[in-house]
Amino acid sequence: MTVAPAATAPALRGARLRPAWVAAGLVAVAAAALAGLVMGPVSLSPLEVVRELLGMSTDLDARQIAIVEQIRLPRVVLGLLVGATLSLCGASYQGAFRNPLADPYLLGAAAGAGLGVTVVIVRVADGAATPGYVPVAAFVGAIAAVALAYALGAAGGGRASTASLILAGVAVASFLTAVQTYVQQRNQDTIRDVYVWILGRLSTSGWSDVWMLLPYALVCWVVLLAHRRILDVLAVGDDEAATLGLHPHRSRLMIVGAATLGTAAAVSVSGLIGFVGIIVPHTVRLLAGRSHRVVLPLSMLFGGAFLCIADLLARTLSSPAEIPIGVVTAFFGAPFFVLVLRSSRRTGVTA
Amino acid sequence: MIRCTGVTVRLGDKVVLDDVSLHVPRGSWVSIVGPNGAGKSTLLRYLTGAVAGVGDVHLAGQPFGALTRRQRAQLVAMVPQAPVIPDGMTVVDYVLLGRTPHIRALAVEGPTDLFAVHDALGHLSLLTLADRQVATLSGGERQRVLIARALAQGSPLVLLDEPTTALDVGHQQQVLELIDELRGLHDLTVVTTMHDLTLAGQYADRLVLIDHGRVVVEGPAAEVLTEDNLASYYGAKVRIIHDGDRPVVLPVRRERMPRIVP
Numbered sequence: 001m002t003v004a005p006a007a008t009a010p011a012l013r014g015a016r017l018r019p020a021w022v023a024a025g026l027v028a029v030a031a032a033a034l035a036g037l038v039m040g041p042v043s044l045s046p047l048e049v050v051r052e053l054l055g056m057s058t059d060l061d062a063r064q065i066a067i068v069e070q071i072r073l074p075r076v077v078l079g080l081l082v083g084a085t086l087s088l089c090g091a092s093y094q095g096a097f098r099n100p101l102a103d104p105y106l107l108g109a110a111a112g113a114g115l116g117v118t119v120v121i122v123r124v125a126d127g128a129a130t131p132g133y134v135p136v137a138a139f140v141g142a143i144a145a146v147a148l149a150y151a152l153g154a155a156g157g158g159r160a161s162t163a164s165l166i167l168a169g170v171a172v173a174s175f176l177t178a179v180q181t182y183v184q185q186r187n188q189d190t191i192r193d194v195y196v197w198i199l200g201r202l203s204t205s206g207w208s209d210v211w212m213l214l215p216y217a218l219v220c221w222v223v224l225l226a227h228r229r230i231l232d233v234l235a236v237g238d239d240e241a242a243t244l245g246l247h248p249h250r251s252r253l254m255i256v257g258a259a260t261l262g263t264a265a266a267v268s269v270s271g272l273i274g275f276v277g278i279i280v281p282h283t284v285r286l287l288a289g290r291s292h293r294v295v296l297p298l299s300m301l302f303g304g305a306f307l308c309i310a311d312l313l314a315r316t317l318s319s320p321a322e323i324p325i326g327v328v329t330a331f332f333g334a335p336f337f338v339l340v341l342r343s344s345r346r347t348g349v350t351a
Numbered sequence: 352m353i354r355c356t357g358v359t360v361r362l363g364d365k366v367v368l369d370d371v372s373l374h375v376p377r378g379s380w381v382s383i384v385g386p387n388g389a390g391k392s393t394l395l396r397y398l399t400g401a402v403a404g405v406g407d408v409h410l411a412g413q414p415f416g417a418l419t420r421r422q423r424a425q426l427v428a429m430v431p432q433a434p435v436i437p438d439g440m441t442v443v444d445y446v447l448l449g450r451t452p453h454i455r456a457l458a459v460e461g462p463t464d465l466f467a468v469h470d471a472l473g474h475l476s477l478l479t480l481a482d483r484q485v486a487t488l489s490g491g492e493r494q495r496v497l498i499a500r501a502l503a504q505g506s507p508l509v510l511l512d513e514p515t516t517a518l519d520v521g522h523q524q525q526v527l528e529l530i531d532e533l534r535g536l537h538d539l540t541v542v543t544t545m546h547d548l549t550l551a552g553q554y555a556d557r558l559v560l561i562d563h564g565r566v567v568v569e570g571p572a573a574e575v576l577t578e579d580n581l582a583s584y585y586g587a588k589v590r591i592i593h594d595g596d597r598p599v600v601l602p603v604r605r606e607r608m609p610r611i612v613p
Contacts, residue, residue, distance in 0.1 A: 012469050012481060014447050014460060226457040232444070233451050235437035243399040243431075244504070245424030245452035290439040293459070 015232075015291030017298070025301030029080065032308035036076040039312055041319060042067055074207045078269065079311045080304035081210065082202065083276055085217045085266045087303025089259040090277025091284075091295050092224045095231035096255045097162045103277040104263040107169035107256065110274075111176035112145025113138040113267045118180050118194050122187040134197065135212065135268035141176075142264035148172050150256065161238070162252075199324030200271035202311050209269040220262025224296060227255055231292040273307070273326045279333045280306055283340050306333070352377040352508055352540040353398065355415075358406030360390075360397055360564075367393045368404060369564040377507075380534060380541040382555035384548055384575070386585050390564040391544040392432065395510045398542075399429045411507065424452035428501035432512040432544075436485045442496055445485045446471055449503035464503075471503040474533060491522035495529070502533060511543040515550065523547070527554045548600045552576050560584060573598050 037053075038044045042064065049068055052058045060068070089104035097106065105111075116137035124133060146169075153161075153168035184194055230251050233241050238248040266273075280303040281295055288294050307325070310332065314325040353375040360368040368390045375381045383391045396402045398410075400423055408415035410426050418426070428449070436445070449471070450464040472478045475495045480488065485496055494514060501509050511530065515523040531554055534541050545551035551558055552572030559569040562584040568575050576598040581587045592599045 012443055012465050012472075014465070015441070015444050229454070229459050230457070232437075232440075233448055235435070235440070236448060237435040239396070239401050240429070240431060240435060241451075242401050242420065243424060243427070243429040244448060245421040247420060285439075290437070291444065 015289060015293055017294050018288075021288050021294070021298055022301070025298055025305070028305035029301055029308075032305035032312075033076050033080065036079065036308050036312050037068055037072050039316060040067075040072065044068065070206060074210055075202050075311065076308055077210050078202050078213070079308040081213050081217050082266045082270045082273065083280075083307025083310075084300040084304035085213075085220060085262045086273060086276045086307070087280040087299040088221060088224055088296055089263045089266075091281035091292070091299040092227070092231065092255050092259050093277070094281060095292055095295075096234060096252045096259075097166060098235065098237070099162065099166065100282070101278070102166075103274075104259060104266075105173075105272075105274075105277075106166065107149040107260070108145035108172040108176060109142040109260060109263050109267065110272050111173040111180065112141035112143070112148075113264065114141070114194075114198055114272065115145075115176045115180040115183070116141025117197050118183050118190075121190050121193050121197070122183055135209075138268040138271075139264045142267055143260055145172055145176055146256065146260045146264075150253070165252075196324070197271045200273040200326040201314070201322060201324060202270055213265050213269050216261050216265030220258045220265075221300070223258035224255065224262075227251065227258075228292040228296050231255070231296075271324075271326070273329060275326070275329045275333050276303055276307055276310075279329075279337045283337060286340055352379075352411060353408070353542070355398075355406055355408040358394070358397060358404055358408065360393055360402055360404030362393070362402070367564050368397065371406070371561070371564070371566055373559065373566070375508075375540055375542055377540055378534070378538055379556045380531070380543070380554060381557050381559060382551040383542065383544045383559045383561060384546075384551050385561035389561045391561055392512050393564075394561070395429065395512050395542065395544060398510060399423070399427055401429075421452050424504065424506070426506050427508045427510060428504040428506040430497045430501050430509065430511040430514060432516065434497055436493070438486065440485055441482050442472070442477060442485055442488075442499075443468060443481045445496060446477075446499045446503050449500035449505075452504065452506075467503045467505060468499075471499040474502060474536075475499045475529065490517050491519075491525065494518060494522070494526050498526070498529065498533070502537070507538065508540045508542070511541070513544055513546060516546060523550060530554075548576055548581070549598070552598050552600075576600055 034046055034049070037049050038046045044060065044064060048058045048060050052060055052065060052068060086104055090102070093102040093104060093106055094100055117134055120133045120137040149169040149172040150165065152172065153165035184191060230246065233244060233246055234248060234251065241248045281299045284295050284298045284302060288298055307329070310328045311325055313332065314323045314328045317323055353373060356372040358368055358371040359366065371394060373394070383394060385391050393402060397404050398408070400420060410418070410423070446468045447460055447464065450460055450467060454460055454464060472481055475498060477495055477499055480492060485493060488496065514526055514530070518526060527550060530541060533539060543555070555572070557570060558572055558575040560567050560575050560580065567584060568580055573596060576591060578589060578591055581589050581600070588603050588605055590601045590603050592601055
């Protein structure tokens with residue numbers, strides 16, 4: 001019995017990214033970015049800002065143009081990059097570990113970065129030399145912590161199961177956090193600096209942070225997006241993935257490696273921004289579908305937009321003071337997430 | 352199709368398979384039977400490369416160790432006993448997973464893969480369920496989806512671990528008939544593990560009885576399914592009734608101890 005494929009086969013389609021969702025994501029990014037550019041202590045006309053960005057003649061004066069191009073634009077771009085990277089890494093971690101609670105900090109990246117930064121701030125307490133070293137310390141600390149967790153998790157049987165990796169990550173994270181707390185308590189005078197960094201903020205140092213983050217973010221994006229189908233295969237578990245011809249441990253190492261690179265770079269410029277890596281991918285999953293072909297790209301778009309808006313709130317709500325962005329992401333993100341969860345249960349979007 | 356000798360698998364310090372030899376001619380159906388914990392599933396897992404061990408194994412004439420995992424997956428498809436069904440995955444997407452060994456490492460599926468999936472779904476009467484979520488299907492439908500995935504994989508050798516265990520008697524028959532039909536149609540070689548000895552004897556060309564990791568008896572159903580064999584290896588008290596040349600295994604209730612009435 002042969003089924004004539006030509007006439008009917010095109011009706012079959014695997015999971016795919018619907019253009020409408022991509023459009024929605026792009027609109028969200030554009031709207032968030034525009035809001036980030038026009039709002040602040042100095043309000044600007046959206047139309048004029050758009051004209052200026054497009055290189056057309058505008059009514060903005062030189063000071064306003066400087067505000068847009070030197071202060072707000074780099075910060076908006078940084079927010080988009082950091083949000084996209086953290087969301088993408090979170091979605092990839094959740095897939096690679098088949099664990100909905102996984103976030104980019106699962107294997108100790110946050111604790112490692114925290115320790116690195118604390119040590120640098122304490123060592124160079126006078127402040128003048130600090131800014132240059134902090135991102136490097138965060139980057140190195142995050143990567144070292146994940147590498148350590150991976151090595152420990154894989155040490156048992158030579159192969160790293162998801163459970164042994166997660167447990168090793170927990171152990172490494174608590175150990176490094178303990179050391180970090182100890183160092184911090186011994187140096188009370190720097191607690192504030194450390195604390196401010198840990199809560200996360202998008203810095204305002206112009207374009208340099210963007211250029212620093214961009215190469216790592218691009219590598220991370222390309223590698224993780226390329227693994228979108230592999231992540232779907234990993235969803236059936238290591239044993240079955242192996243019978244389908246995959247090397248699950250090898251794939252997971254690639255995914256964790258790329259995600260760690262991106263996370264470490266994001267953390268080094270923004271501090272520890274929590275929650276984005278969990279809430280954005282889950283919201284996308286609930287609304288748009290569970291395949292990683294859908295979840296990964298949409299997480300990037302909506303993650304970028306979300307962090308951009310969060311940063312806007314962080315710097316405007318109690319202006320001129322800044323609320324740490326990590327506080328904003330959790331404060332507004334958590335209730336929103338609960339709403340999405342409830343409404344999707346009711347309408348039965350998810351299984 | 353499969354020719355292996357001296358397969359030994361250790362899990363921890365327990366020897367799960369001990370010097371097992373197995374020969375499965377192309378196009379035949381061999382059923383591996385044996386009591387719980389005898390090593391039946393481990394043998395299947397070994398043949399897919401999911402557990403490591405020593406032994407001299409040839410698949411389709413090629414030495415096992417020389418095959419990459421991808422090449423192995425192109426030769427052997429596995430229908431697991433307790434599959435992981437990802438949340439929210441549709442039947443099409445699930446069956447598409449079977450195409451993994453044919454898709455380049457970081458690419459996505461092409462038209463050939465969708466045709467293969469369409470074919471597999473057609474053979475198993477699943478086209479109307481294509482967009483349903485696998486997790487919402489009944490046991491019988493789900494088993495057909497699993498077989499469709501193995502069929503889409505296009506491997507000449509299909510291993511099925513307890514394909515009938517969770518099914519009622521009607522669906523057990525339906526699934527086994529389907530496997531037999533597909534075997535003829537696609538020239539498949541089939542190896543199953545089975546608990547139901549009567550069914551195993553009805554469908555398989557040969558039975559291999561494993562106990563404590565060793566092959567103890569093998570041959571046609573009538574030679575393997577004897578009252579003595581089932582007593583010594585399963586500790587079961589059964590009667591064998593012959594329906595034509597097919598043995599039917601009939602468990603017999605043991606005599607009740609006479610109750611002492613005070």
